[in-house]
Amino acid sequence: MAQGSKNHTVSNDNSNSNLHRNNSKSNDRISNAATNSLDNTEKQLEDIIEVDENTLSLAELEFIANDKKVHNCYKEKYKSHLYSNILMSLTHESFPENEAKALWYEIIDHMQKLNHTLGRYVGVSVASLDYLTNIKCTLIEPKIIEEDKINYVAQATTKDELTGLYLREVFNVVLKKELGEARRSNSMLCLLMIDIDDFKNVNDTYGHQKGDEVLSKIGDTINDSVREMDLAARYGGEELAIIMPNTTMKDAYQVGDRIRKKIENLTFCSFNVTVSIGLGAISKTANTTTKLIDIADMALYKAKENGKNQVVMGDE
Numbered sequence: 001m002a003q004g005s006k007n008h009t010v011s012n013d014n015s016n017s018n019l020h021r022n023n024s025k026s027n028d029r030i031s032n033a034a035t036n037s038l039d040n041t042e043k044q045l046e047d048i049i050e051v052d053e054n055t056l057s058l059a060e061l062e063f064i065a066n067d068k069k070v071h072n073c074y075k076e077k078y079k080s081h082l083y084s085n086i087l088m089s090l091t092h093e094s095f096p097e098n099e100a101k102a103l104w105y106e107i108i109d110h111m112q113k114l115n116h117t118l119g120r121y122v123g124v125s126v127a128s129l130d131y132l133t134n135i136k137c138t139l140i141e142p143k144i145i146e147e148d149k150i151n152y153v154a155q156a157t158t159k160d161e162l163t164g165l166y167l168r169e170v171f172n173v174v175l176k177k178e179l180g181e182a183r184r185s186n187s188m189l190c191l192l193m194i195d196i197d198d199f200k201n202v203n204d205t206y207g208h209q210k211g212d213e214v215l216s217k218i219g220d221t222i223n224d225s226v227r228e229m230d231l232a233a234r235y236g237g238e239e240l241a242i243i244m245p246n247t248t249m250k251d252a253y254q255v256g257d258r259i260r261k262k263i264e265n266l267t268f269c270s271f272n273v274t275v276s277i278g279l280g281a282i283s284k285t286a287n288t289t290t291k292l293i294d295i296a297d298m299a300l301y302k303a304k305e306n307g308k309n310q311v312v313m314g315d316e
């Protein structure tokens with residue numbers, strides 16, 4: 001999933017289909033999630049992230065069905081899991097590889113017959129549904145889910161609707177995974193913690209709705225500034241975070257400073273806002289999620305103490 005096209009569950013989805021719930025609900029959800037069922041949610045998200053890494057889109061399935069070269073590329077990529085992944089993507093049911101392979105070729109055969117009989121292209125999903133439900137009777141209660149709807153549901157359950165950034169629960173899971181990956185491959189990993197300066201003043205002076213608008217624009221600015229391999233999340237109320245895999249401290253500092261400047265230049269009617277940013281990096285001692293977050297948080301605290309509107313690099 002995400003990262004230069006590695007995919008954090010649903011992070012390659014750029015659609016804007018946010019749910020519009022009111023902000024108090026959003027805050028409630030964040031705090032409830034933090035206190036109540038965090039472990040459960042994280043477990044579920046971990047599962048989703050694992051499953052999603054193997055899920056193929058309908059467009060990919062069409063290419064595999066119709067282009068031999070693409071088919072061979074996917075065989076190479078997925079090795080002994082290709083056909084079970086295809087069937088899982090089509091039906092949401094798991095099949096042993098051999099059975100899945102046989103079914104896939106039967107579906108293609110059936111699709112060609114349907115195309116011929118109807119005189120038009122019916123596509124892989126219709127052919128598989130017809131074949132597995134009406135002919136083979138393998139599927140009893142098939143689930144038909146449009147890709148847009150899957151994206152919509154995934155987006156609604158993993159992203160904060162006000163900022164468009166990932167939820168804290170997703171952040172926790174991805175940080176753990178990226179840290180493990182960085183340790184295994186001995187690569188760099190940086191974390192930016194971003195906090196809006198004097199945000200209470202904004203709310204008190206211009207109202208909560210204006211404050212929400214600020215958060216929303218800052219979320220857009222961050223989303224526009226990060227690479228696909230990064231993951232930006234709403235860590236808490238007005239605290240945001242960015243996980244940056246394969247990134248040196250120097251590069252992460254530059255990204256952080258660019259974001260800081262962009263935010264400084266946003267205008268909201270008659271006022272501007274600034275942010276303070278703390279930067280933490282993986283090291284021999286900063287080798288757990290807690291330690292990495294602590295370092296970035298301490299650096300953020302220093303940025304506030306030093307006068308705000310700046311990026312501070314954390315010490316080990």
Ligand SMILES: Nc1nc2c(ncn2[C@@H]2O[C@H](COP(=O)(O)OP(=O)(O)OP(=O)(O)O)[C@@H](O)[C@H]2O)c(=O)[nH]1
Binds near residue numbers: 027
């Ligand atoms: N409008 C709005 N405000 C929020 C949201 N979440 C948190 N806040 C507000 O963010 C403010 C944070 O205030 P403080 O923690 O005092 O920090 P601050 O005023 O930014 O001061 P410094 O961090 O020292 O710069 C509080 O007033 C919260 O109500 C939100 O979703 N929408």
